[in-house]
Amino acid sequence: MSYRATLLELGTPVEAHRPWPRVVVDREVWWRAALEVAQGHATLLALWSDGREVHMAVLDEAAGEVSIASLACTNGRFPSVGRTHPPAVRFERAIVDLYGLIAEDATDTRPWPDHGRWGVRHPLGAAQACAAEGLPYTFLPAEGPPLHQIPVGPVHAGIIEPGHFRFHANGETVVRLEERLGYVHKGIEGLMRGAPLARAVQLAGRVSGDSTVAIALAFARAVEAAAGVEAPPRAQILRAVMAELERVANHLGDFGAICNDASFSLIHAHCGALREQVLRCSNAAFGHRLMMDRVVPGGVARDLGEAGAANIRALIAYIRQHLPELVRIYDRTASLQDRTVTTGILKPDLARQYGAGGYVGRASGRAFDTRRDVVYPPYDMLRFDVPARTAGDVDARVWIRIEEITQSLSIIEQCLEKLPEGAIAISVESAIADAAGKEATMLVEGFRGDVLAWVRLGAGGTIANAYIRDPSWLQWPLLEAAIEGNIVADFPICNKSFNCSYSGHDL
Amino acid sequence: MRRLLIEGLLKTPLTEARPGDDDAMLAELAERLQKSARRVLGHSLSIRQVDAGSCNACELEIHALSNVYYDLERFGLRFVASPRHADVLLVTGPVTKNMREALERTYNATPNPKWVVAAGDCACGSGFFGGYANIGSVEAVVPVDLHIRGCPPTPTALLQGLVALMERAAAAT
Ligand code: SF4
Numbered sequence: 001m002s003y004r005a006t007l008l009e010l011g012t013p014v015e016a017h018r019p020w021p022r023v024v025v026d027r028e029v030w031w032r033a034a035l036e037v038a039q040g041h042a043t044l045l046a047l048w049s050d051g052r053e054v055h056m057a058v059l060d061e062a063a064g065e066v067s068i069a070s071l072a073c074t075n076g077r078f079p080s081v082g083r084t085h086p087p088a089v090r091f092e093r094a095i096v097d098l099y100g101l102i103a104e105d106a107t108d109t110r111p112w113p114d115h116g117r118w119g120v121r122h123p124l125g126a127a128q129a130c131a132a133e134g135l136p137y138t139f140l141p142a143e144g145p146p147l148h149q150i151p152v153g154p155v156h157a158g159i160i161e162p163g164h165f166r167f168h169a170n171g172e173t174v175v176r177l178e179e180r181l182g183y184v185h186k187g188i189e190g191l192m193r194g195a196p197l198a199r200a201v202q203l204a205g206r207v208s209g210d211s212t213v214a215i216a217l218a219f220a221r222a223v224e225a226a227a228g229v230e231a232p233p234r235a236q237i238l239r240a241v242m243a244e245l246e247r248v249a250n251h252l253g254d255f256g257a258i259c260n261d262a263s264f265s266l267i268h269a270h271c272g273a274l275r276e277q278v279l280r281c282s283n284a285a286f287g288h289r290l291m292m293d294r295v296v297p298g299g300v301a302r303d304l305g306e307a308g309a310a311n312i313r314a315l316i317a318y319i320r321q322h323l324p325e326l327v328r329i330y331d332r333t334a335s336l337q338d339r340t341v342t343t344g345i346l347k348p349d350l351a352r353q354y355g356a357g358g359y360v361g362r363a364s365g366r367a368f369d370t371r372r373d374v375v376y377p378p379y380d381m382l383r384f385d386v387p388a389r390t391a392g393d394v395d396a397r398v399w400i401r402i403e404e405i406t407q408s409l410s411i412i413e414q415c416l417e418k419l420p421e422g423a424i425a426i427s428v429e430s431a432i433a434d435a436a437g438k439e440a441t442m443l444v445e446g447f448r449g450d451v452l453a454w455v456r457l458g459a460g461g462t463i464a465n466a467y468i469r470d471p472s473w474l475q476w477p478l479l480e481a482a483i484e485g486n487i488v489a490d491f492p493i494c495n496k497s498f499n500c501s502y503s504g505h506d507l
Numbered sequence: 508m509r510r511l512l513i514e515g516l517l518k519t520p521l522t523e524a525r526p527g528d529d530d531a532m533l534a535e536l537a538e539r540l541q542k543s544a545r546r547v548l549g550h551s552l553s554i555r556q557v558d559a560g561s562c563n564a565c566e567l568e569i570h571a572l573s574n575v576y577y578d579l580e581r582f583g584l585r586f587v588a589s590p591r592h593a594d595v596l597l598v599t600g601p602v603t604k605n606m607r608e609a610l611e612r613t614y615n616a617t618p619n620p621k622w623v624v625a626a627g628d629c630a631c632g633s634g635f636f637g638g639y640a641n642i643g644s645v646e647a648v649v650p651v652d653l654h655i656r657g658c659p660p661t662p663t664a665l666l667q668g669l670v671a672l673m674e675r676a677a678a679a680t
């Protein structure tokens with residue numbers, strides 16, 4: 001029996017939830033579900049709370065099915081999933097900090113987003129005022145006589161987001177890296193509560209700026225599913241055009257930045273120019289360089305005109321003309337290959353255990369892609385490949401990105417060919433006003449991997465609760481594993497090859 | 508690779524002319540810098556960027572300043588790795604409470620004279636991110652000399668602001 005079938009048999013499905021079942025279970029079944037995930041029979045997608053219940057979204061990869069198990073937290077407690085399944089640990093620490101629920105028998109009880117600076121504990125649960133002087137934080141130990149520690153951050157040397165990295169090193173070699181995140185925690189889950197729809201969509205688009213299209217899309221699709229409406233066909237295609245432009249821009253930027261971290265600035269300069277072209281083209285086509293606030297529930301906020309489409313076609317031709325030479329140089333420059341090949345290897349087992357999405361998973365043998373495996377429109381009408389490799393090193397992640405650019409360009413071309421006439425949006429206000437209490441969970445493929453959005457609609461066209469899980473949640477811990485045994489000086493290039501979002505994770 | 512390098516020599520550069528001035532920014536600068544500038548800077552500024560809670564889109568556009576189209580360094584502006592080498596702090600984000608101390612310490616580590624530029628609507632105090640986790644503006648934590656608005660500000664807007672700051676800073680000394 002599939003994971004979902006078992007869950008449905010043992011629990012009570014929630015009527016209001018779409019399109020996949022959300023099933024209320026008891027502690028016993030919750031625990032069994034956790035074991036299933038720990039044994040690798042299904043993949044943990046996310047673990048979150050709304051204060052009353054905890055929700056565990058799980059993907060059955062063989063069946064391509066998503067299901068959610070929910071447990072009511074009687075007495076404010078729930079059995080820890082992280083105890084048997086480490087990928088759940090940070091999710092639980094966040095739930096504990098934000099809601100004050102207790103994860104029973106949790107192995108790691110240190111705070112996560114709460115740095116003791118808010119002046120309040122459990123801000124989304126039974127909030128209590130407290131001092132804002134900062135909490136002490138104990139890093140995990142590494143033992144042995146020659147070891148030394150290197151603290152890095154939160155403010156880093158480059159133009160990057162803030163986070164703290166604690167290295168334990170033996171000479172040049174990293175013995176243990178531990179991340180401490182949460183510095184850019186903006187409390188988005190709290191800000192979503194009761195937010196009018198228009199504001200909630202803007203918030204979603206600012207969870208992680210580099211994935212603004214993907215996250216807004218996941219959110220918009222969840223709102224639409226909850227309200228039982230669908231964006232018109234033209235909007236579906238335009239959304240895909242924007243999502244793929246976003247993917248291309250990010251992959252180009254990171255390809256260049258990875259080479260730059262190996263001090264190879266030629267590719268960086270050329271990729272920077274190509275990326276700039278993509279942003280300018282996006283601006284001309286949709287009125288914003290990053291296409292922020294262009295995907296909205298009901299459709300898209302901006303139509304694509306003839307000139308915009310012609311611009312995009314020219315852009316595709318331009319990239320196709322110029323990228324291959326850069327790829328050739330990447331492939332043939334020994335000094336560059338020396339830095340990327342066999343550096344920062346992520347083992348396939350770990351990628352599978354953590355359900356690593358995007359290029360992180362695909363470079364380590366986990367060829368999952370929402371666009372193909374939990375398909376949503378318009379990708380069911382499009383032809384494309386999902387590249388996959390097994391080496392798991394920086395080089396493999398670079399190649400996946402290069403190959404994905406090629407695929408995305410072809411997807412955009414197909415979209416422009418298929419673009420139907422018609423409306424770019426439908427009005428969703430009345431449907432949403434009628435759908436108070438309705439819920440939905442959606443999965444969308446961003447450039448980093450699968451983005452999950454869960455929404456519960458409130459009264460009068462508001463959002464009662466919303467949760468957004470950026471792919472970075474499941475990729476950050478893997479960076480710790482990938483850097484082990486590498487030299488400290490290779491950390492920047494490994495980090496860039498993962499390029500996890502701080503903001504998307506800290507929420 | 509050789510072909511690319513030769514082409515680079517022969518083709519006209521992609522770099523664009525400097526953008527025109529933004530009057531509102533010039534007015535703000537004129538007022539601020541008369542009071543604060545005291546030292547001859549030799550007509551160049553070092554910038555230390557601090558993300559104080561941004562969604563990272565502001566960083567993407569700040570990054571773009573270094574690409575060949577905007578080429579920030581031709582104006583004598585460059586990004587440096589340490590606040591101790593910086594004249595300007597370029598701060599983004601609503602200042603999360605978790606980043607407040609880091610921002611203050613970065614500010615204190617920057618030698619005088621120094622200027623703070625708040626980049627992006629969040630940093631300028633748009634109030635978009637409120638709630639228990641955010642302070643709401645850069646100004647509430649450290650004194651700000653120039654606001655560059657936008658969500659995120661375009662590279663052109665950033666360039667206008669930074670170039671104007673540099674020229675005024677030099678003129679006022
Ligand atoms: S101003 Fe806009 S782009 Fe910049 S950090 Fe704030 S939300 Fe993000």
